[in-house]
Amino acid sequence: MLTPLFAYLDPGAGATILQIVLAGTAGVAAAAKIRMNRIKRRLGRAEETEVDAEPDKDGHLAE
């Protein structure tokens, strides 16, 4: 399967959340995942993902 590695457009955080909200029940899973990760981080059980956002040697951000 080909992956969209070269999407040059930033979808934007707000616009993405709105899509999840407007999707109604279809968006519940995605919303729950974001919320759960947030709660886990608050409880200190998940690793901070900031380090993952360091660009690699080619300048690409890790998925």
Added chain:
Amino acid sequence: MIESGSFRDPTARVFYSGRRVLRGLSPDAAAVDEEARSSGLMEALVDRALFVDNRLVDDVEPPPGVPDAAIVESERIPVVSYPSEWSFSMLKDAALATLDANLVALEHGFILKDASGFNVAFDGTRPRILDVASLEPFGEKGIWTAYAQFCDHFLAPLLLEAHAGVAFQPVLAARTEGLGISDLGRLLRGRAGLRRGVLGHVRLRAAIERRAARMGTATRADVGRAELPKDAVTASIRKMRALVTRLESRATSTWSDYEAALPYSADGVDAKEAFVRAAAESATGGGVALDIGANAGRFTRILTEHFEHVIAVDNDPGAVDVLYRAARDGDWDGITPMVVDIMNPTPSHGWRGRERKAFLERVRPVFSTWLAVLHHLCLGTGIPLDEVVGLVYEVSDSAVVEFVDPGDPMARHISATRRSSLAPYTRERFEECATAEGTLLASAPAGEFRTLYHLTRR
């Protein structure tokens, strides 16, 4: 020659070879293109007239710096127009074409990676997506990455005109990235803020954007990875389509108001038609003609008989909308309507001031008509006659110009409130200016106060 405006997508660059329009694709983009063709998607998009016709070619060497894993040639369309040069119905039809292309793409497991208004151009009255390399694989889950861009380029300007009654063209002319949803929110006050589409895509979006700005980096990264099932993305694009379909312009058209207030003189219309026909016939065959001040397109249609394509411009978006709908629904071929004020034609714009080309750079007609325009320019806005004639000769070698005498009822109406004196505006002065740089091939009266001239640059 590399297209200076095609740097945003590094995987596909546009270049020209003579009159051919070509795209050089990177290995990744070439693989996606291959899949889009083998899955039947590209054919479906071209068959439904959503994409310009295009094919893989191997007889062209791209210029240095252009990716060359595959070369795609696109059909050349007569003129590339920009969103600020479209009427309401044109922007709406371009929005619907963008949404329909996404729906067709999703059926084949793809989506469009962007939704810029500049990706669409009108082939006559048919909006087509020019960027044939804008497809990307979607799979079973994902997000509509281009949603925000679609809002800025299409939904926001349409909502502005539909709910605030403000023409979007000047806004888009100044803002090549589109109208931001937060700015639109400030413009849609009171009841307009409660209209269909505004509550969700503008109000709710603004509230979410404010919260999203305060989110931590880790949560933002989670949002960046969020996915919806394909059916949900398809449903949201269908909902957007239904919303756009129902939008209607509430802007007032200056020309139609004007016409209602003061009946446009039908004097000499037949003589005018005959003169334009004869001049068009004698102009060298083929090429593009430009009708300035086209209004509802009465004379534009005559030009289509003699030229490959006619660009009909008017500064009144309402008049262009009437012409566009008549041409679209009446299947008049060979006309591209555009909202252009010849007093202030679209400048070159965007990145380094040359991402988007000036109107007079994109439109190089062999013949132009300036019917019932001169008195608006000279008496309405005070442009001297030699300047106007200079522009006529700059636009095309051969032209038909109507001189409207200051005694004409419309000319008197335009200048009735003017107190200061203007540069000389007489028929003799016009002829003097026209013959200084060119030759008068023919002239004929059209009614009591109007004279038609066929002139050519020396």
